[in-house]
Amino acid sequence: MAGLVKKYLFLYNIVQFGGWTYILYLLAAHFHAGGWSSQSLIGVWQHVGWWVTLFQFGAVLEIVHSLVGFVKTPVATTFVQVFSRVACVTLAILVPTTNDHWAMSLMLTAWGITEVVRYLFYALSLYDAVPYILGWLRYTLFIILYPSGVTGETGTIIASLPYVKETGLWSITMPNALNVSFNLYYTLIGSLAFYVIGLPWLYTYMLGQRKRFIQSGGVTKKPATSSVTSSPSSAKKQN
Amino acid sequence: MKITIVSGGASKRTICELELSTSTTIKELKKSFAQKNPKYYVDRQRFVTSQLGPDNKPIVLSDDNKTLSHYKITSDNTLVFKDLGPQVSWTTVFLTEYAGPLLIYPIFYFFGQQIYGQEYTHGYTQQYALLCYSLHYIKRLLETIFVHRFSHATMPISNIFKNSIYYWGNTILVSYFVNHPLFTSPPPARVLIGLCLWVVGELFNLISHIQLRNLRPAGSTVRQIPKGLLFEYVSCPNYTMEILAWIGFSIMTQTLTAYVFTVLGAVQMYVWAVAKHRRYRKEFDGKNGELQYPRNRKIIVPFLL
Incomplete structure (x- = not known):
């Protein structure tokens, strides 16, 4: 990896690490001020929303990293991960009924802890110093x-x-000149199915990763890439 | 001479040893390998050299008709075996992925009342669209059976799922909107222009496919330089004309999803066309008595691209 790219990625991951650490701190401070009661869940989004929006939308850069080949993660994987997060943030911004819901606090806390560990891990693994x-x-x-x-x-x-159903948020109805319609309400319900399918799949994958990590005694070497395994031309369509 | 076959990856486990000669073709190598390892039939196999080639990559023994000596294997040697996974014939893949659109598209037309929950009559644009969409896939099915001669017999079985999801999903998203009771037709002139483009595209797409077929004698995988009509201008007129047909369909129906899939299809076909154009140029480089590929021939858009 070119030295400059490595430095940039290190910087990016450290900035994200810093951002999510700060968000985690804000969350803790907010819950603490509310005495860690269910009352403290009120106003969480108002308190941290701006920072979460900034750093989560910032993660769109990860799709770019993948596109230009800075990281080896497939573009599709990165896109799905970042897109689902950005979609949730967008919902939080647009739909007031989500803001004080307990699920919002759960979501932000889980994200915060995950990201603090993940970004520090990425940053240090660039220099094999995890x-x-x-x-x-x-x-x-x-x-x-x-x-x-x-x-x-x-x-x-x-x-x-x-709220989405009542206000018809972002919905497009026919007739119109492009013959297209969109219903956010049903799209959101449909998206729930992806979580149901996605969670067990990702969970099993990560359990496998964990097993590998424990068995190798904590070696977090990147998997070797082989030029031989590139797909043969016969896999492509030719007619 | 003795050829040792080892597995790929880090393990490099010896799979078997074969007694072959320098004049053994890759096809014969694969056959003898399949005899010892019946699970890996010929189409599933791929071999690469264990020594690295000039570009520091292993050399793929890709041409079944070439001999081992062509790949500079002239004494006892080791080859690396790669399993391409379960294979399925091109014909099966094509028939499956095209049968979907042919069955799915008309569902939205004929069962519109149940799907959209209201009674309505179809406009002429919707009738033409049904005809065009169905004819396109009927043509493709017939071409797969009667016209195409494939240079590779098979592809990985996962392709059948990937391709089918694309074609079937594409059809649902287009058909749902085109057959909608609240569908807005573009003005008659635009419908006519779209329809004409569609007819021209489909017709010349068929002609190009027949020209390609006639290049390759039955039962062979011979490659020649395509000639005549649109092939004088571009390497892949079949793609050019298929894109034109879909542009016509999109203009005629004026539906966002149709435009989106036209663009996606065009991008994919452009990628294939670039690869094919390169292969032609490499294969017919004018050296060693080979023919020279026409220099001014473009990839997919005459005179431009």
Whole structure:
């Protein structure tokens, strides 16, 4: 990897790490001020929303990193990850009924902890300097954080549904000159199905990663790429 | 000479040893490998050299008709085997992915009342669109059976799912809107222009496919330089004309999803066309008695691209 790209990626990951640490701090301060009661869940989005929006939309850069080949992660994978998060943030901005819902607090807390560990892990792994404990956290916390995050995200989506239906938010109805219609309400309900399919799939994948991490004694080497395994031309259509 | 076949990846486990000669073709190599390992039939196999070639990559023994000596394998040697996974014939893939659109599109037309929950009659644009969409896929099915001669017999089985999801999803998203009771037709002149473009596109697409077929004698995988009509201008007029047909369909129906899939299809076909254009140029480089590929021939858009 070119030195400059490496430096840039390190900087990017450190900035994101800093951002999410700050968000986590704001969340904790907010819950603390509310005495860690259910009352403290009120106003969470008002308190941290701006920062979450900034850093989560900033993560759109990760799609670019993948597109231009800075990182090896497939574009589609990165896109799905970032898009679902950005969609949830957009819902939080547009739909007031989501803001004080318990699912919002759950979602933001799960994101915050995940991202703090993940970005620090990425930053340090660029220089092969990941302490065992950090790797262990990365491959262990998800056991709780993934289901929490998904519960938070789906809860937020569900909390938005009545408002979206009532206001017809972002909906396009026919007839129109482009013969197209869009219904955010049904799209959101449909998106819940993806969470149901996606969670077990990602969970099993991460459990496999965890097993590999533990068995290798904490070596977080990137998988070797081989030029031989590139797909043969016969896989492509030619007519 | 003795050829040792090893598995790929880090393990490099010895799979078997074959007794072959320098004049053994790759096809024969694959056949003898399949005899010892019946699970890996010929189409599933790929071999690469264990030594790296000039560009620091292993050399792929890609041409079944070439001999081992062509790939500079003239003494005891080791080859790396790669399993391409379960294969399925091109014909099966094509028939499956095209049968979907042919069945799905008319559902929205004929069962519109149940799907959209209201009674309505179809306008002439919707009738033409049904005809065009169905004819396109009927033509493709017939071409797959009667016209195409494929240079590769098979492709990985996962392609059947990937391609079918694309074609079927595409059809649902186009048909739903075109057959909608609240569909707005463009003015008659535009419908006519679209329809004409569609007819021209489909017709010349068919002609190009027949020209391609006639280049390749039955039962062979011979490659020649295509000639005549649109091939004088571009390497892949079949794609050019298919794109034109879909542009025509989109103009005629004036539907966003149709435009979107026209663009997606055009991008994909452009990528294939670039690859094919390059292959032609590489294969017919004018050296060693080979023919020279026409220099001024473009990829997909005459005179331009």
